[in-house]
Amino acid sequence: MEFTEFTNPNLEVLFSAEVIAQRIKELGAQIAAEHAGQDLVLVGVLKGSSVFHADLMRQVDLPLSIDFMAVSSYKDGTKSTGDVEILKDLSNPIREKAVIVVEDIVDTGLTLTRLLEILGSRGARSIKLASLLDKPEPRINKDLKIDYTGFVIPNKFVVGYGLDAAGRYRNLPFIAVVKDPEQI
Numbered sequence: 541m542e543f544t545e546f547t548n549p550n551l552e553v554l555f556s557a558e559v560i561a562q563r564i565k566e567l568g569a570q571i572a573a574e575h576a577g578q579d580l581v582l583v584g585v586l587k588g589s590s591v592f593h594a595d596l597m598r599q600v601d602l603p604l605s606i607d608f609m610a611v612s613s614y615k616d617g618t619k620s621t622g623d624v625e626i627l628k629d630l631s632n633p634i635r636e637k638a639v640i641v642v643e644d645i646v647d648t649g650l651t652l653t654r655l656l657e658i659l660g661s662r663g664a665r666s667i668k669l670a671s672l673l674d675k676p677e678p679r680i681n682k683d684l685k686i687d688y689t690g691f692v693i694p695n696k697f698v699v700g701y702g703l704d705a706a707g708r709y710r711n712l713p714f715i716a717v718v719k720d721p722e723q724i
């Protein structure tokens with residue numbers, strides 16, 4: 541399908557749908573190899589990771605379950621403050637389960653740090669982190685470990701494949717850099 545946004549002069553494709561699909565295949569195989577025999581649950585963090593979560597789970601050839609959380613990170617201007625409000629909690633307990641939190645992008649890392657603290661007190665067997673994108677430059681919590689990373693990207697604002705700018709562009713099948721964020 542030819543998306544109209546392919547011709548948006550303010551967007552520059554960074555990862556095509558094909559490149560993303562190939563990388564997710566590799567991540568799925570790695571996750572499957574490392575979780576055989578475990579009670580695995582893939583926790584999607586709404587809304588940004590919804591597309592990645594849906595594609596990743598279909599590349600993990602193991603019995604597993606899924607769940608979702610929704611959080612709002614308070615931003616002080618454009619900077620994340622690390623305050624996280626849980627808008628939607630998990631539907632099921634994670635006691636004794638092997639949990640993989642599935643995120644779209646780790647930027648400052650403050651949202652994930654807080655989320656992992658919250659989940660860390662619930663008796664899971666293990667808690668790991670999968671993020672499609674890793675933007676290391678603005679990272680504040682340098683200790684945050686991403687167990688499964690799709691792609692490392694430069695300090696640019698990106699949209700598509702679940703990632704939004706003011707709620708838009710999540711439906712793009714590719715990931716694009718916004719050339720001029722003022723114009724988006």
Ligand code: IMP
Binds near residue numbers: 651704
């Ligand atoms: P942080 O790691 O706490 O700074 O926040 C990460 C969240 O900020 C992500 O889950 C995204 O929702 C959002 N975010 C960070 N960078 C981008 C980007 O380049 N495009 C779209 N959303 C982003």
Ligand code: MG
Binds near residue numbers: 644
């Ligand atoms: Mg997010």
